[in-house]
Amino acid sequence: MIELTGWLVCADGEEVEIVERYLPRHIELTREEAGCLHFEVVQTEDPLVWSVAERFADQSAFDAHQKRVKASDWGRATAGIERDYVIGRGAR
Numbered sequence: 807m808i809e810l811t812g813w814l815v816c817a818d819g820e821e822v823e824i825v826e827r828y829l830p831r832h833i834e835l836t837r838e839e840a841g842c843l844h845f846e847v848v849q850t851e852d853p854l855v856w857s858v859a860e861r862f863a864d865q866s867a868f869d870a871h872q873k874r875v876k877a878s879d880w881g882r883a884t885a886g887i888e889r890d891y892v893i894g895r896g897a898r
Contacts, residue, residue, distance in 0.1 A: 807843070807861060807862065807863060807864065807895065808861070808862045808863075808864065808865055808867070808868040808893065808894075808895060809859075809860065809861050809862075809893070809894055809895070810858065810859070810860040810861075810868075810891050810892070810893045811858065811859050811860075811891065811892055812858050812889065812890045812891035812892055813855055813856065813857060813858065813889070813890045813891075814847065814855070814856040814858055814884075814887060814888070814889055815854060815855050815856075815887070815888040815889070815890060816854040816855070816856075816887055816888075817854070817887070817888070818854070821854075821884075821886075821887050822853060822854060824883050824884060824887070825856060825884065825887070827883070828879060828880045828883045828884065829847060829880070831879070831880070832847075832875075832878065832880035833845060833846075833847060835874070835878070836860075836871060836875075839867070839870065839871055839874070840867060840870070841862050841863040841864060841866070841867020841868070841870070841871075842860075842861075842862055842863075842867065842871065843861040843862060843863055844859065844860065844861035845859075845860050845861075846858070846859045846860075847859075858889075858891065868893075
């Protein structure tokens with residue numbers, strides 16, 4: 807199992823608007839992916855910061871997700887937004 811946790815950190819209100827515009831569809835598409843076990847992106851008390859938690863069944867599912875994201879509207883629209891993630895292997 808592959809787990810990703812961390813933060814999506816917007817620099818300003820414009821970036822927050824981008825996240826708010828593209829996030830619902832990104833969540834929907836990700837949760838439909840084969841091997842996606844858990845996917846959550848939630849705005850924190852700081853309106854510029856989003857908590858991110860992902861869990862995929864295996865490395866190939868995670869890699870497929872990363873590939874899809876880079877080519878997606880979400881990936882293109884949010885490419886310049888700071889990410890602070892840790893990726894590791896979860897217990898089975």
